[in-house]
Amino acid sequence: MHTVQLTFPLPEACVADSRVLAIGEFDGVHLGHREVIRRAVERGAELRLPAAIMTFHPHPRQVLGIDKYTQLLTPLAAKKEQLEALGVHTTYIVDFNETLMRVSPEQFVEQMLIPLRVNTVFVGFDFTFGFKGAGTSDTLCNLAGGRFAVEVVRPFELRGEKVSSTQIRNLLLSGDVQEAGLLLGRPYKLQGRVVHGDGRGRTIGFPTANIEVSEDYVIPANGVYAVVATVRGRKVGGVMNVGVKPTFDTGLLQPVLEAHLFDFSDMVYGETIEVELLGFIRHERKFGSVQELISQIRQDADQARFIIAERRSMQNL
Known part of the structure; x- marks a missing residue:
């Protein structure tokens, strides 16, 4: 797996070939995240395109000062290890800083996604992006403007309950490592x-x-x-x-x-x-x-x- 550091904004056409991209923080790389990534890897294989991940470091909520996110389920090295095991070709690690925190959804699409020549973007159902999370999956579909496809993955449920990083975090903090696993x-x-x-x-x-x-x-x-x-x-x-x-x-x-x-x-x-x-x-x-x-x-x-x-x-x- 290739690991590439990115900083906003990207130069135009910064890669030579088209790719399938899954975007998310993916802290924990849990069953829900794995479903998003699996779908991206499968689509990449279908289209004979590399499957890539875009994630952010530090965790956006750390930059925003949310105390409970000072600790992570998968710090960066552990996350990369999990992503590689899932068949990801390239992981883009975007520097999440004050500049990126303030970009609009339009700027994110035009100056981050378009230069990567994305063919299809996979996101989770609760995906948000841009300043104060103003962009949603619907926004992403509208801004794509036919230049790339957007696939929104439904919530992954286990025993009728949505799997989330917050849920896993709470289980660990209560000692229930078996359920977290x-x-x-x-x-x-x-x-x-x-x-x-x-x-x-x-x-x-x-x-x-x-x-x-x-x-x-x-x-x-x-x-x-x-x-x-x-x-x-x-x-x-x-x-x-x-x-x-x-x-x-x-x-x-x-x-x-x-x-x-x-x-x-x-x-x-x-x-x-x-x-x-x-x-x-x-x-x-x-x-x-x-x-x-x-x-x-x-x-x-x-x-x-x-x-x-x-x-x-x-x-x-």
Whole structure:
């Protein structure tokens, strides 16, 4: 997959060949996004044209100062990885800045889409563009003026409910990683670097990899989760705590991520690790003693092993 950085406005006819284009922020690249992208890729194959994606960085709502969007389901690197897996030929990453934020829908079409020589544009049903979201899919159809086709993809529903990034975000913030994974079409993933912690896990018989996330991911609710980590190319099951370790009165304000990996003893400080969250086990709480905590961790680990085994058996069906 080719990745191309774009800045408004584009020079006239900035590409040589026509293309099919899907436009959207695509945070999460969830089932609804995948439907838009799938349609674009299929149309590209039908027309023997490359299928491209236009997305925006930073996230427009980050630029607009909407607090809940300071963290993302798929920061840019994770998003590109997902798009490539879907068969996208080119991803255009448009610099979303103060200038672009103020362009009119007409300017966006004339100075962003026309220079890309788009043949067909695919957008979601709730697509908006231009200053203050003044343009809609209907506006896009009118402004196309027969120069390119516009395909509006209906909302993607699962069990009668529309799939959305907001819904997935809310599920994660409540700890429901399993339902979030269903809407994403894959387990929710976090990636980060293994850093030194306080070493307390090792002293109580449960050494942990302390993970410092690499980008501004949405961090799920404080609690204990069944996880599968990818480290040094190997998939390893484990149990991960997200929280502030109240039993030890650490005084932490921001949650830390500590993963105890089963049957894994390699020293991986400084290395990158990716964690898939498969299931919620319990909320974080303060225990009356260290022994009580140790007993609970044993139970958490057993439950995590069960969840992981169940997931693996389902994948083999």
